[in-house]
Every structure is written in C-alpha cells, then in structure tokens.
Amino acid sequence: MSDLKFSESGRKKYEWLLTRYPEKQAVLLPALRIAEEEFGELGLPEMKYVANLLGISPSRVFGVVTFYTHFRRAGTGKFHIQVCSTLSCALRGSQDVVDHIAGRLGIECGETTEDGLFTLTKVECLGSCDTAPMFQLNDDYHESLTIEDVDRIIDDCRNGSGKNGASGKNGGSA
Amino acid sequence: MSFEKFFTKYLHEPDCHTLDFYKKNYQGYQGARKALHEWEPDALIDEVKASNLRGRGGAGFPTGVKWGFVPKKTDKPKYLAINADESEPGTFKDRVIMEKNPHQLLEGIIINSWAVGIHDAYIYIRGEYVFATRRLERAIEEAYQDGILGEKTLGKDFRLDVTVHRGAGAYICGEETGMLTSLEGERGLPKLKPPFPAVEGLWHCPTVVQNVETVANLPLILEIGSAAYKQIGPEASPGPKLYCVSGHVERPGTIEAPMGVNLLTLINEHCGGVWKGRKLKAVIPGGSSAHVLHARECDVAMDIESLAAAGTMLGSAGVIVMDDQTCMVNALLNIMRFYHHESCGQCTPCREGTGWLEKIVHRIAYGHGQLEDLALIDSVCDRMVGKTICVLADAAAFPAWSFIEKFRDEFVHCIEHGGSPEVKKRHPKRVGGGLRV
Ligand SMILES: Cc1cc2nc3c(=O)[nH]c(=O)nc-3n(C[C@H](O)[C@H](O)[C@H](O)COP(=O)(O)O)c2cc1C
Ligand code: SF4
Numbered sequence: 212m213s214d215l216k217f218s219e220s221g222r223k224k225y226e227w228l229l230t231r232y233p234e235k236q237a238v239l240l241p242a243l244r245i246a247e248e249e250f251g252e253l254g255l256p257e258m259k260y261v262a263n264l265l266g267i268s269p270s271r272v273f274g275v276v277t278f279y280t281h282f283r284r285a286g287t288g289k290f291h292i293q294v295c296s297t298l299s300c301a302l303r304g305s306q307d308v309v310d311h312i313a314g315r316l317g318i319e320c321g322e323t324t325e326d327g328l329f330t331l332t333k334v335e336c337l338g339s340c341d342t343a344p345m346f347q348l349n350d351d352y353h354e355s356l357t358i359e360d361v362d363r364i365i366d367d368c369r370n371g372s373g374k375n376g377a378s379g380k381n382g383g384s385a
Numbered sequence: 386m387s388f389e390k391f392f393t394k395y396l397h398e399p400d401c402h403t404l405d406f407y408k409k410n411y412q413g414y415q416g417a418r419k420a421l422h423e424w425e426p427d428a429l430i431d432e433v434k435a436s437n438l439r440g441r442g443g444a445g446f447p448t449g450v451k452w453g454f455v456p457k458k459t460d461k462p463k464y465l466a467i468n469a470d471e472s473e474p475g476t477f478k479d480r481v482i483m484e485k486n487p488h489q490l491l492e493g494i495i496i497n498s499w500a501v502g503i504h505d506a507y508i509y510i511r512g513e514y515v516f517a518t519r520r521l522e523r524a525i526e527e528a529y530q531d532g533i534l535g536e537k538t539l540g541k542d543f544r545l546d547v548t549v550h551r552g553a554g555a556y557i558c559g560e561e562t563g564m565l566t567s568l569e570g571e572r573g574l575p576k577l578k579p580p581f582p583a584v585e586g587l588w589h590c591p592t593v594v595q596n597v598e599t600v601a602n603l604p605l606i607l608e609i610g611s612a613a614y615k616q617i618g619p620e621a622s623p624g625p626k627l628y629c630v631s632g633h634v635e636r637p638g639t640i641e642a643p644m645g646v647n648l649l650t651l652i653n654e655h656c657g658g659v660w661k662g663r664k665l666k667a668v669i670p671g672g673s674s675a676h677v678l679h680a681r682e683c684d685v686a687m688d689i690e691s692l693a694a695a696g697t698m699l700g701s702a703g704v705i706v707m708d709d710q711t712c713m714v715n716a717l718l719n720i721m722r723f724y725h726h727e728s729c730g731q732c733t734p735c736r737e738g739t740g741w742l743e744k745i746v747h748r749i750a751y752g753h754g755q756l757e758d759l760a761l762i763d764s765v766c767d768r769m770v771g772k773t774i775c776v777l778a779d780a781a782a783f784p785a786w787s788f789i790e791k792f793r794d795e796f797v798h799c800i801e802h803g804g805s806p807e808v809k810k811r812h813p814k815r816v817g818g819g820l821r822v
C-alpha cells in the first residue's frame with residue numbers, strides 16, 4: 212500500500228468540491244488536479260488513491276486520465292515545454308522553435324532529458340495564436356518567442372530561476 | 386453609426402479585471418440587477434429572442450430560442466454550462482474576456498440563469514488556461530463576498546452558485562455533449578442528439594450550454610435594450626464581436642468590431658495588413674473547421690449570413706491569414722494532423738477518415754502523391770460528412786475539400802514535382818523516393 216495522502220488543504224478543497232456537484236464522479240477531474248499539484252504527477256499509485264477517494268475503479272480513472280493530454284503524467288521532466296504546433300503557430304515559425312529546443316536539449320519531441328529536467332512535447336492550439344510562436348512551460352504561457360527568448364528561458368530553468376508566475380502579454384497577478 | 390467597444394475598451398488598464406473597476410467603468414452588474422428586479426423570466430427570454438443574439442461558440446444558434454427549449458414545468462434542476470474550452474485552432478477571444486473582464490461573464494451568467502431558472506452554473510474552462518482560471522476564481526470570490534452571487538443573488542431571493550471546472554486538454558470537449566460528459570467526470574465522448582442538452586444534459590437534467598462571449602453580451606442587451614442592440618451590425622446577427630486574427634499579418638490580435646466588419650478592413654486596417662509587405666493568398670475566416678477563402682473572395686462581411694453566402698462560416702471568428710509564400714499543401718497537412726489527433730474515435734468514419742486524410746495529404750506533401758489521391762480525398766470526405774455522432778468529422782472534411790478545390794494547382798504541382806517546397810526545404814532527405822505509404 213502506498214502512503215499517499217492529500218494534505219490538510221488539499222483535503223479541504225476536495226471536500227468543498229464535493230458540495231458543488233450533485234454527483235460524486237464529477238469531482239474526478241478536479242480531484243486529479245489536486246493530486247497532480249500535491250503529488251507532482253499522476254502515476255498509477257496517484258490514480259489509485261483518487262479512485263479510492265471517489266469509490267470508483269482505478270481502471271476507470273486510468274481511462275479518464277489517458278483520454279486527456281494535459282495531465283502531468285509520471286516521468287514528465289521538472290520543466291515541461293509544450294510547444295504549440297497548430298496552423299497559426301506553424302505559420303510563424305513554431306517548427307524552428309521546436310527544432311532549436313530539441314537541438315539544445317539533445318532530445319526529440321516526446322522525450323525527457325537524462326537529468327529529468329526537461330520534457331519537450333508538441334501540442335495543439337493553446338488559444339494564444341496571436342502571440343505565435345509560443346509554448347506553455349508548466350503552468351505559464353511564453354509568447355511571441357524569438358530563439359533568444361527560448362535560450363534565455365531554458366537558461367533560467369537550469370539556473371533555478373524558472374519562475375512560476377504569469378507571463379507574456381498577460382503578466383500581472385490574478 | 387459610431388461603434389463603442391464593449392468588451393475591450395479598457396483592455397490595457399492594469400486592474401480592469403477587478404470588481405471595483407468593473408463597477409466603476411462598466412456600470413458593472415447594473416444589467417443583472419435590472420434583470421432580477423425588473424424582468425419576469427419569460428419576458429426576459431423574449432427580450433433576448435428579440436435581440437437576435439446568436440451563439441458565438443461556432444454554430445451561431447439564436448440564444449433566446451435555445452432558452453425556449455428548456456422545459457418550463459419540470460421537477461428536475463436545470464443547469465448552465467459555460468463553454469470556455471476554446472480549442473478551435475485560431476481562436477483566443479474567450480480567454481481575453483476571462484482574463485481581462487471576468488465580471489462581464491459572471492454578470493451574463495446571472496442574467497442567463499435568472500431567465501431560465503437556473504441555480505447552478507459551471508464554467509468549463511480548458512486546462513491549459515491556468516491564468517484565466519485564476520482570474521475567474523478570484524472574480525467569483527469577489528462576487529460572493531460582495532453579495533453578487535450566493536443565496537441571495539444581488540439582493541433577490543434567488544440562489545445562484547458558480548463553479549469553475551477545469552478541462553484537461555481535448556479539443557472534443559468543446560463540442561457541447563463532449564463537454565458535458567467530461568464535466569460529469571468521464572472521458573469527453575460526445576453523445577448523439579437528440580436529446581439536446583436543453584432537454585437532457587448534465588445528470589440527465591435540462592442544461593443550457595453557452596459560449597463565454599455569447600453570455601458576456603447579455604449585460605449590454607439589458608443596458609441598451611434589444612432594439613438598440615439589433616442596430617449594431619446586421620439585424621439578423623447583430624452585436625459587438627471579437628475577431629481573433631492570427632497568422633501572416635503585421636499585428637495579430639483580438640479585434641473588437643461590429644458584427645459584419647469587412648474581412649479586408651480587419652486585415653488591412655486593424656491588423657496592419659499582410660506581414661513583410663507580402664500579398665494575401667488565403668484566409669480561413671472562422672477557425673480551422675471553416676472552408677478556406679481564396680484572396681479574391683476576401684472582400685466579404687464577417688457575419689453569419691454573409692459568410693454562409695460565401696460558402697464558409699463565421700464559426701468561432703478565428704481568422705487565420707496566409708501570405709503568398711504559404712504552401713497550401715503543408716498548411717492542410719497541419720490541419721489534417723490536428724483533426725486526426727483530436728478525433729475521439731467513437732465513430733468509424735471519423736476515426737478512420739481523419740487518419741486517411743492525414744495520411745494522404747502527408748504523402749502528397751512528402752512527394753509520394755499521385756493524381757488519383759485528390760479524388761480519393763474527395764471520396765473519403767464524402768463518407769465522413771453527416772455520418773457521425775458529432776460534427777468533428779465534417780469539420781475535418783471542410784478544409785480538405787476547400788483547400789483542394791481552391792488551390793488545386795498547388796496540390797497538382799506537389800504531386801508532379803516531388804512534394805511540398807516547404808517540406809523539401811526542411812526535410813531534404815525525407816522527401817520523394819522510397820515506398821508510397
Ligand atoms: C468539434 C467541436 C468543437 C467545439 N469547440 C467549441 C469551443 O471550444 N467553444 C465553444 O464555445 N463552442 C465549441 N463548439 C460548439 C459547441 O458545441 C456549442 O455549439 C456551443 O458551445 C454553444 O454555445 P453558443 O450557442 O453560445 O455558441 C464546438 C463544436 C464542435 C463540433
Ligand atoms: S465524429 Fe469524431 S469526434 Fe465526433 S463523436 Fe464521432 S469519432 Fe468522436
């Protein structure tokens with residue numbers, strides 16, 4: 212048995228969520244988000260934990276998690292770079308961004324660097340087409356990218372100053 | 386008539402997303418107050434019908450008419466599900482509303498809920514929009530603290546609770562039934578209609594599904610009245626509109642203009658024209674699911690009827706501009722990859738069809754195409770359109786058909802000259818020769 216457990220605040224949030232929906236299973240996606248935040252990633256033990264909480268089968272949770280692309284799955288690097296490759300971004304050079312990152316990190320799309328720091332993925336339209344090319348780095352959007360920007364961002368991640376705040380044109384606090 | 390911006394007037398003010406700002410500068414929540422205290426729900430539905438407000442999510446369905454489908458006499462609770470999935474390629478307008486003006490959406494939700502008799506609203510927002518989610522959650526918190534939401538909405542004996550629900554990355558969860566299935570905690574698989582959500586949606590209860598921008602129009606309709614609202618743009622599909630312009634223009638962005646603005650005006654005046662002094666080749670006017678327009682077809686009004694008459698659609702108003710150096714084969718390949726990736730796989734024509742479309746366009750782009758492939762694409766599309774649970778299959782077929790119809794010479798050129806020039810430049814070793822797959 213694993214000893215995974217939501218923190219006090221995670222538990223509270225989960226219980227509050229239960230009051231917002233008439234059916235328990237609706238809390239599955241939000242609960243997976245809490246798990247993602249608290250445990251860092253969604254692997255089988257984390258999925259089992261959430262399944263137990265909600266009283267549904269782990270295979271059902273697995274089916275749901277794998278249907279979507281945006282959950283942080285086990286084995287993802289500390290910095291997950293998701294480059295938008297859909298048409299508007301492709302028209303403004305997203306492939307150059309992908310090639311540059313792949314070259315610098317020495318990995319292909321879908322791979323993680325050996326030190327576990329970076330994962331590079333190509334994703335579909337992120338709703339930021341006016342600031343193409345762009346990528347999402349963990350939670351944050353980095354927009355209107357030049358190759359210099361990309362280098363600086365990767366350096367910042369390596370130096371430990373890869374920030375987790377708002378970015379780009381939408382900077383500012385919520 | 387001069388046009389006053391409604392959504393984006395204060396976009397550059399640093400605190401435009403706060404409740405204080407919204408109250409001061411937008412007369413925030415006056416429309417909802419009016420609705421709750423001065424309008425009977427049925428009369429309000431008629432007023433929204435009279436305004437001719439049409440859905441901004443893609444289908445352009447008349448909003449008031451949809452509300453009219455919700456059963457009046459029912460023991461079941463009714464729900465509102467706001468579609469903030471915004472995943473149609475080329476679309477980024479709902480994000481602007483949620484990040485810059487979340488209270489406008491909340492006010493619209495109150496008006497909508499009062500008209501239909503709804504006490505629980507959910508905002509289904511795509512998982513990638515982390516920042517917009519934070520802004521929405523903060524705005525909802527402000528609204529509860531201020532007595533705007535909760536047991537007594539704006540002082541009226543009417544409970545309304547609003548919950549933000551994050552998706553997790555799947556285009557198909559923008560399709561309304563897929564979104565509802567996802568909200569219930571399942572894989573986001575669309576369902577056959579009928580029953581329509583207005584009759585049987587969330588947890589088998591009547592559910593109104595409405596796009597963010599649609600609902601954000603409601604405060605304006607209450608402020609100025611349906612008669613004045615109808616004066617903005619064409620009467621049959623009026624209102625202020627957010628156009629998302631991306632691709633090869635000098636200044637891409639979200640442009641607010643009256644419904645029916647000319648497409649060339651949008652590109653040349655609002656967005657600084659085609660970039661790098663180049664010429665226009667093509668425009669997709671309504672998100673990647675819309676038929677592409679040839680440059681010579683672009684002198685057209687951007688409203689629902691005019692674009693339908695031009696053989697395409699306003700869709701999500703995602704305007705993707707392509708300059709004269711764009712390879713249309715490679716552009717179509719990108720779109721086909723998208724639909725293949727996003728097909729949920731329930732329906733054979735869509736699952737297999739999108740796969741074949743990507744494969745065939747891929748081989749043309751990579752120098753293995755034959756002329757018969759163009760007829761093959763046509764027949765694959767024929768077998769997809771109108772034959773599936775949801776219209777993703779149609780959405781994949783429309784660009785395939787229209788790209789080939791309007792830019793056939795480029796496809797033929799690729800077939801006869803060993804592939805797409807863009808692809809050859811990038812992958813010189815992978816083009817031509819070898820086996821045809
Ligand atoms: C494949 C597919 C994707 C869709 N994606 C979205 C979306 O991201 N956002 C949206 O509002 N509507 C989307 N729609 C349209 C919705 O199904 C629905 O018509 C709309 O949300 C209704 O709201 P409205 O009447 O206010 O436009 C999509 C439809 C299909 C078929
Ligand atoms: S048409 Fe495609 S996306 Fe829609 S339900 Fe069928 S398989 Fe899924």
Ligand code: FES
Nearest residue numbers: 295300337339340
């Ligand atoms: S195409 Fe890249 S964000 Fe839309």
